[in-house]
Amino acid sequence: xxxxxxxxxxxxxxxxxxxxxxxxxxxxxxxxxxxxxxxxxxxxxxxxxxxxxxxxxxxxxxxxxxxxxxxxxxxxxxxxxxxxxxxxxxxxxxxxxxxxxxxxxxxxxxxxxxxxxxxxxxxxxxxxxxxxxxxxxxxxxxxxxxxxxxxxxxxxxxxxxxxxxxxxxxxxxxxxxxxxxxxxxxxxxxxxxxxxxxxxxxxxxxxxxxxxxxxxxxxxxxxxxxxxxxxxxxxxxxxxxxxxxxxxxxxxxxxxxxxxxxxxxxxxxxxxxxxxxxxxxxxxxxxxxxxxxxxxxxxxxxxxxxxxxxxxxxxxxxxxxxxxxxxxxxxxxxxxxxxxxxxxxxxxxxxxxxxxxxxxxxxxxxxxxxxxxxxxxxxxxxxxxxxxxxxxxxxxxxxxxxxxxxxxxxxxxxxxxxxxxxxxxxx
Ligand SMILES: [Zn+2]
Numbered sequence: 001x002x003x004x005x006x007x008x009x010x011x012x013x014x015x016x017x018x019x020x021x022x023x024x025x026x027x028x029x030x031x032x033x034x035x036x037x038x039x040x041x042x043x044x045x046x047x048x049x050x051x052x053x054x055x056x057x058x059x060x061x062x063x064x065x066x067x068x069x070x071x072x073x074x075x076x077x078x079x080x081x082x083x084x085x086x087x088x089x090x091x092x093x094x095x096x097x098x099x100x101x102x103x104x105x106x107x108x109x110x111x112x113x114x115x116x117x118x119x120x121x122x123x124x125x126x127x128x129x130x131x132x133x134x135x136x137x138x139x140x141x142x143x144x145x146x147x148x149x150x151x152x153x154x155x156x157x158x159x160x161x162x163x164x165x166x167x168x169x170x171x172x173x174x175x176x177x178x179x180x181x182x183x184x185x186x187x188x189x190x191x192x193x194x195x196x197x198x199x200x201x202x203x204x205x206x207x208x209x210x211x212x213x214x215x216x217x218x219x220x221x222x223x224x225x226x227x228x229x230x231x232x233x234x235x236x237x238x239x240x241x242x243x244x245x246x247x248x249x250x251x252x253x254x255x256x257x258x259x260x261x262x263x264x265x266x267x268x269x270x271x272x273x274x275x276x277x278x279x280x281x282x283x284x285x286x287x288x289x290x291x292x293x294x295x296x297x298x299x300x301x302x303x304x305x306x307x308x309x310x311x312x313x314x315x316x317x318x319x320x321x322x323x324x325x326x327x328x329x330x331x332x333x334x335x336x337x338x339x340x341x342x343x344x345x346x347x348x349x350x351x352x353x354x355x356x357x358x359x360x361x362x363x364x365x366x367x368x369x370x371x372x373x374x375x376x377x378x379x380x381x382x383x384x385x386x387x388x389x390x391x392x393x394x395x396x397x398x399x400x401x402x403x404x405x406x407x408x409x410x411x412x413x414x415x416x417x418x419x420x421x422x423x424x425x426x427x
Pocket of ligand 1: 061062063209245298299
């Protein structure tokens with residue numbers, strides 16, 4: 001299907017970070033041309049006059065079925081929250097719940113301009129993969145592995161990850177499967193090494209939580225004699241295919257280790273603030289060290305939304321606050337984190353509006369009271385909200401057009417999520 005987007009203001013995120021006015025031609029799911037005026041016989045023409053086009057946002061760390069727990073348990077300390085609320089509900093998860101939560105999250109992501117996400121969750125992951133293919137969103141999906149909590153054998157636990165790879169790898173260009181050991185404190189050394197070994201053998205991404213809380217760092221020092229990133233470095237699992245979620249409580253030496261290895265960091269500012277983890281991820285140090293920084297929302301039980309526009313704003317404001325300097329991590333840096341860097345972290349040829357790239361494109365209506373007047377389009381990240389987004393294309397396919405889903409039955413999905421959530425939390 002060919003699509004011609006006419007007369008947009010384009011925040012390209014190309015190599016020169018140009019902002020241009022013109023047309024975008026999409027052919028066979030890819031961006032083929034950008035020019036002041038393009039004449040072409042496209043299957044669909046989109047009038048983007050008065051609209052901003054920007055690359056689809058990439059959510060580099062989340063747990064999408066957890067949207068069923070949005071607002072279910074608030075104002076609790078982490079331990080009570082997990083033991084009294086989340087774990088008992090998660091013990092009841094059936095495939096239909098995973099499906100309902102996944103579909104709800106995908107609706108929310110598309111409506112807020114996200115076209116690609118990095119997923120890790122613990123049960124019935126086939127349903128997440130099915131939801132990705134059914135909706136046409138782009139994703140990297142891994143089965144969260146943790147042998148220490150379950151007290152299972154590392155080799156048996158690994159099979160959860162490898163069987164997802166066998167079943168779904170290569171099924172669609174929209175779907176990558178990753179290996180996703182949960183965290184250094186929930187996985188044995190044997191499991192981490194097995195998971196990375198399999199990832200290397202099959203050229204997969206390796207996705208793991210790390211250094212989210214100060215307690216985790218102290219426990220690691222006590223038990224292993226090393227800080228968490230030093231520990232992963234000593235195991236030899238840091239490389240350009242590793243995506244570390246959080247990485248907030250790190251020393252300069254650790255950010256240097258991650259950067260030297262070319263690893264990606266998913267910074268999740270809103271979830272960190274909500275869980276009151278204290279430390280702020282030192283993005284400037286990571287940048288200086290050469291790490292690939294991306295942004296994520298984390299799951300909706302600890303955020304409570306998948307709104308990447310909000311995450312981008314929080315990221316920039318928190319870094320300004322951290323360094324007492326609004327320029328140390330710039331607005332342009334934040335656009336890079338949320339687009340091209342996220343795509344790189346997950347292994348997709350997306351994240352900018354440039355010829356040859358996957359056509360993941362978002363349109364926002366500039367004729368909105370919170371977006372006018374227009375100065376530098378980059379600065380709109382401080383005031384844009386999901387209600388401004390009118391159109392979303394993923395791999396060139398319009399998923400949202402003029403504020404309406406082209407194929408997905410939004411109200412049905414929301415209704416099914418409500419039923420599934422009530423089912424899970426009923427006594
Ligand atoms: Zn997480």
